[in-house]
Every structure is written in structure tokens, then in C-alpha cells.
Amino acid sequence: MFFGELLASSLRMAVPILLTALGAVFTERSGVVNIGLEGMMIVGSFWGALGAYYYGPYFGLLLAMAAGMFMALIHAINTVTFRVDQVVSGVAINILAYGSTRFLSLAIFNMATTSPHVSGLPKINIPVLSGIEFLKPLVTDVSPVIILALVLVPISSFVINRTVFGLRLRSVGENPLAADTLGINVFKMKYAGVLLSGILSGLSGAYLALEHTGMYVEGMTQGQGFIALAAMIFGNWEPKGVLWASLLFGFSEALSFRVVEGGVVPYQFVKMIPYVLTLLVLTGVVKKSTGPAASGVPYERGLK
Amino acid sequence: MNGRKILAIALVLVLMAAVLAGCSGNKGQQQQNQQGQQPSGEEKLKVGLVFDVGGRGDLSFNDSAYAGLERAAKDFADKIEVEYREPSAGGQDREQLLRLLAENGFDLIFGVGFLFTEHIQKVSQEFPDVKFALIDGAIDGLDENSNVACLLFKEHEGSFLVGAAAAMKSKTGKIGFVGGMKSPLIERFEVGYMAGAKYVNPNIEIYSDYIGTTGDAFKDPVKGKELALNQFKKGADVVYHASGASGVGVIEAAAAEKKFAIGVDSDQSLSATEEQRPYILTSMLKRVDVAVYETIKSMVEGNFKGGYKVFGLAEDGVGYAENDYNKELIADIKPKLEEIKEKIIKGEIKVPVDKTEYNEFLKSNFK
Numbered sequence A: 001m002f003f004g005e006l007l008a009s010s011l012r013m014a015v016p017i018l019l020t021a022l023g024a025v026f027t028e029r030s031g032v033v034n035i036g037l038e039g040m041m042i043v044g045s046f047w048g049a050l051g052a053y054y055y056g057p058y059f060g061l062l063l064a065m066a067a068g069m070f071m072a073l074i075h076a077i078n079t080v081t082f083r084v085d086q087v088v089s090g091v092a093i094n095i096l097a098y099g100s101t102r103f104l105s106l107a108i109f110n111m112a113t114t115s116p117h118v119s120g121l122p123k124i125n126i127p128v129l130s131g132i133e134f135l136k137p138l139v140t141d142v143s144p145v146i147i148l149a150l151v152l153v154p155i156s157s158f159v160i161n162r163t164v165f166g167l168r169l170r171s172v173g174e175n176p177l178a179a180d181t182l183g184i185n186v187f188k189m190k191y192a193g194v195l196l197s198g199i200l201s202g203l204s205g206a207y208l209a210l211e212h213t214g215m216y217v218e219g220m221t222q223g224q225g226f227i228a229l230a231a232m233i234f235g236n237w238e239p240k241g242v243l244w245a246s247l248l249f250g251f252s253e254a255l256s257f258r259v260v261e262g263g264v265v266p267y268q269f270v271k272m273i274p275y276v277l278t279l280l281v282l283t284g285v286v287k288k289s290t291g292p293a294a295s296g297v298p299y300e301r302g303l304k
Numbered sequence B: 001m002n003g004r005k006i007l008a009i010a011l012v013l014v015l016m017a018a019v020l021a022g023c024s025g026n027k028g029q030q031q032q033n034q035q036g037q038q039p040s041g042e043e044k045l046k047v048g049l050v051f052d053v054g055g056r057g058d059l060s061f062n063d064s065a066y067a068g069l070e071r072a073a074k075d076f077a078d079k080i081e082v083e084y085r086e087p088s089a090g091g092q093d094r095e096q097l098l099r100l101l102a103e104n105g106f107d108l109i110f111g112v113g114f115l116f117t118e119h120i121q122k123v124s125q126e127f128p129d130v131k132f133a134l135i136d137g138a139i140d141g142l143d144e145n146s147n148v149a150c151l152l153f154k155e156h157e158g159s160f161l162v163g164a165a166a167a168m169k170s171k172t173g174k175i176g177f178v179g180g181m182k183s184p185l186i187e188r189f190e191v192g193y194m195a196g197a198k199y200v201n202p203n204i205e206i207y208s209d210y211i212g213t214t215g216d217a218f219k220d221p222v223k224g225k226e227l228a229l230n231q232f233k234k235g236a237d238v239v240y241h242a243s244g245a246s247g248v249g250v251i252e253a254a255a256a257e258k259k260f261a262i263g264v265d266s267d268q269s270l271s272a273t274e275e276q277r278p279y280i281l282t283s284m285l286k287r288v289d290v291a292v293y294e295t296i297k298s299m300v301e302g303n304f305k306g307g308y309k310v311f312g313l314a315e316d317g318v319g320y321a322e323n324d325y326n327k328e329l330i331a332d333i334k335p336k337l338e339e340i341k342e343k344i345i346k347g348e349i350k351v352p353v354d355k356t357e358y359n360e361f362l363k364s365n366f367k
Helices: A002-029 A037-055 A057-081 A086-109 A144-162 A164-174 A176-181 A186-213 A224-234 A239-258 A267-284 B002-024 B061-075 B094-103 B114-126 B155-169 B184-200 B215-219 B221-233 B244-257 B288-300 B334-346 B355-365
Strands: B045-050 B080-085 B108-112 B131-135 B148-153 B174-181 B205-212 B238-242 B260-265 B280-286 B307-311 B318-320
Touching: A002 A037, A002 A144, A002 A164, A002 A186, A002 A224, A002 A239, A002 B221, A037 A057, A037 A086, A037 A186, A037 A224, A057 A086, A057 A186, A144 A164, A144 A186, A144 A239, A164 A176, A164 A186, A176 A186, A186 A224, A186 B221, A186 B244, A224 A239, A224 A267, A239 A267, A239 B221, B045 B061, B045 B094, B045 B288, B061 B080, B061 B108, B061 B288, B080 B094, B080 B288, B094 B108, B094 B114, B108 B114, B108 B288, B114 B131, B114 B148, B131 B288, B148 B288, B155 B174, B155 B184, B155 B238, B155 B260, B155 B280, B155 B318, B155 B334, B174 B184, B174 B215, B174 B221, B174 B244, B184 B205, B184 B238, B184 B334, B184 B355, B205 B215, B205 B221, B215 B244, B221 B238, B221 B244, B238 B244, B238 B280, B244 B260, B288 B307
Parallel strands: B045 B080, B045 B108, B108 B131, B131 B148, B148 B307, B174 B205, B174 B238, B238 B260, B260 B280
Antiparallel strands: B280 B318
């Protein structure tokens, strides 16, 4: 029972990181670094709550994805069309997200830092499996978004590795000049990669607000957009690797919740578990990770 | 090409400027008194208040301060005028806002939250004729004649009561506590709660967790929920939180598990949803509004005193919440709670404020 609970908790903590990290894979594979994922999660959490408050959870999720996509569009215009430094634009996105949500929260809810309570999607009990005692915590009262996130892993993997779109996306991230000479629209592919990351980050933010907490709270993303970037590197820019990396982050968080008792281990050490575990795995287990060759470099026609 | 680059940079700058204007711009809403516009011969007292980060609408701390200000503005409409300011998102302009109010001839200025401690200490020395009130923070070396009053609360006394309530309502003999930022202030809530629970049931088992070690721990409902869920799964059936906005997650967890949560600072039954209300046993009230109101009142009556003012059970500064939603729920334990309350006020129960005192409390009460 304890182990089942631990896994269920890990999964709940892993899903926001997983969704955002999948987005990060798409944008980086197209050669655009996106530091603004955190900001896109923030707008996702706010607009998700806003949409759900007025028109229900489905609308909330859609609105969150649209809001994330809008922020990603700004990032794409900045970095792809105008070739602004990608890190600078990403930082600007984060500030814009923070300021705009607070401003709108005050204007719409008349509260600076929280929304009213909202309800999420109906929870799912997976039949058959919920009969097994060991798995019970994992398969009862599951948020549909968790299942969606897990399903998105093989789908993303397939899209990136086995479709024409994926091949073009990767080629643009590795060598845009070569891709361009072969007739691939580099700019379009980069836009697609960035927008996909915005949609997924928005969904991830909405998961936090709607599915997990039932309320938008300013700063509830707690830097998970940046952890997602780490998970992406950790997962070697591959959706399947990202899944394991996110689960590891989620697991270590969930574990740290459970070691507090007794007072044998000093409190600060318990809070270090996720980071220590990450370091250990990074240094010991992961083999060399290499990103797309042209990631972070703005592409300009006619320049070598 | 260079032109486009400049255009792009300009675009980013404009966006950022818009954001900054949005968050720190003209937040200094004014609230002048409409009633009693005729000056009654003498000049009105000017009362200013600067909120902490989070500002009005946080459903707990700041809102409570605002309620006190509003009540005073109504009750003393012909004697005072009030105004409030909200600092920027990061709170960097706290000190400037205090100074601004002082320069504009305000007579009494509130700083809401312990983060103002340093700033009030500084500004109060620059403006010896202006009175300042600091909520939740203590400045050393004040006396009656100082121009600063520190308004402090005995959170441990209120927590003792809700701890007793939790222990009496628990069927499993296990209860929980979720704190926000690990700090002496929040530990006061924790030990008060534990002592109260042990007082009514020496055998009770108490799980205690903190969300983090920084201020961010007060706005992390995701972790708040996970910690509470973990305590519920281990068998706790009442969980008390002292974690600001993170407590939203604790209440959500209680509703999901159909167990009890105890709110903090303000009466959280009132701000919860219809589905959550049956699962909020009560809330530990911290009457910041009372502190603000009483301070303004003393100013109006001309007997403002500097130094330290502590609001405990005796002053109605802390307590437990009773409302339409939990009335029946706590009806059976209310007499006992009132009895404990009396004992604390009379000094028959000495509520511990830290871990050392807590251990002594256990030793002296149960041999």
C-alpha cells in the first residue's frame, strides 16, 4: 500500500514536468532554446483557472493551451523572425507572464494572487486494474490529464522519429542551412516547434491549477518550467528519456514528503533528497547527452 | 538587418515596460472618506497602510488588515481619513511607500507583515513625529514613548485550541500539521497545536511536515496537497495548516479524502467552496483586523503607546472560528474548548512557544 501511494504521488508530481519537458523537446529539436517555458506554464495555470471558472474545465484546458501558444508565438516572432537572442526573449516571456497574470488577476478576480476555486475534469477509475490491491492508489481517481500526458510520450516519440514532420523538425535543429537548401521551410518548422512547446506548457500549467489544486495561486509553478528543461537534457532530447527523467524528479519529490518523520534525519537533508538524487543519477547513470547541433543559434538565410 | 534587430529589441523593451507598469504602476488607490466631508473644525487624522506582497485579496493576512482599516474608517468617519498602498510584485518599494506616506503628512502608518521590520525601523527614525505600527514584527529597544508600536500575536494560544479540537474530533488518534516556511514564527503554530492535542489526549500521534525553507513555501499548494494527502493516507483524520496560500492544497486534500482540515489566519470556511466546507473543522483566527482597529482607536483617542502590544486569547486577538457551516460540527466539543480557553486566559495552562518549552510542557503535564 505504501509503495503504491508513493508511486501515485510520484506520478502526480511528475506530470507537469513531463508535459513541459515534452514541449521543450519539440522546441529544442527545431533549434530554438525556450527559457520561457516557466512563463508559459504560469499563463496556463491562470488562464486555465479563468476558463474553468466561467465555462468549465474543458474550456479551461483549451484556453490554457491557447494562452501558452500565444506566449510561444511572441517567443517565435522574437527569436525566429527577428533573431533576438533566445535566452533574452525567454526571460522577457517569463517576466511578461508574471506581470500579465497578476494584472489580469486583479482586474478580473479583484485578487492579486489567487483565483476563486475551480473544479477539474471528472476523475477516472481504470477498470480491471483497480481490483488489484497493490495498484489501487495508482489507478483510482486518476486525472484524465495524467493519462493524456502518458499517452503523449509514445505519440511524441513517433512524431519526432517516424514522420516527415519530425524528420524536418530535427533537420532544422541540426543543420538549418542544409535543410533550407533541400527546400524545407526552416522558419515554419521552427514556429511549429516553439508553438507546440507553448501548447504543452499551457496544458501543464492548467493541470496544476485545475487537476491538482483546484485553484490558481500566483507562483504555483514553483520553477517547474526550469526543472522541465533539466529533464529534457537529462532525457537526452527524447520523449522516452524525458518520461524517465520526469518520473525520477517526481519520485524524489514524493520520497522527500515521506522521510520527514522521526527527526532522525535533519529536516534540511530531507529537502535535499531530490537534488542529491538528481546529481547522483546525472553523474553515475546518464551517458553523454548531446543536444541538437544548431540549438540556440538563430537562422538567417544567406549567412554561413 | 540591423534595423530589424533594433526593432525587435525595442519590441521586447516595450513589452517589458508594459509589464512593469502593470505591476508597479498606480496601485496607490485612494480611499477617501465620503461621509463627513465637512471638516469638523479640527484637522482629521491621516492613517496610511502599506500591504505586504500578495496585497489585498489574499483571503487571509492582508485582507484581515484591510478589514480592520475599513472598520475604523467607518466608525471614526469624521475623525480620520485612510489611504492604502500595495507594493510592487517583489516588494522592493516597501520602504519608499512608507517614506512617501510619512512625507505626505500621515499621522499613523501601518506596515503589514514582518518583512517591514527593517524598513519601519529606518523610516521611523527619520520621522520622529509620525507614528508607525508594525504587524508581526519586533524591533528591539522600544518603550512607551517610542513612535513605533509592534503588534504581535500569540499564535500558539490559538493553535493550542484548534489542536485540542483536532484531538477531540480525531477517531484514529492521529492528526497532522503542515507548515509553510520552516521558521520560528510557524513553529509557534506547530508547538501550540501539538501541545493542545496532547493536552486532551496524551496518546495522540502527530505528524508534522513543512513545505520548504523559503518564502515560496507559502504559495505552493501542490506540495501542500501532497504532504496533507500523505498524512491522511498514514491514518491522520484532521490536518491543521499554517502555510498561507499553500493551505488551499491542504483543504483540497481533506475534501478529496473526506477528512478534516483546519484553516488559519482568517475563517477559511467562508472562502472555501460548497464541496469543501463540510471538511473544514474550524480555523485558527489571527485577528489582524482587531490589532489594526485597536491601534487606530488608540490614536483617535489620543493615547497611542509605542512598544510592544501582544494580542492573545485574552485580547480576542486569536481564537477559533465558528460559523454557519461548522456550528453543528463543533457543537459537542465547544464547551470543552471554552473551558480550555478560560484556563489559558487565567494562566492555568501555560502554552509553549518553542520546542524546548513544549518538552517541558509534556514533562510537567504527564509524568
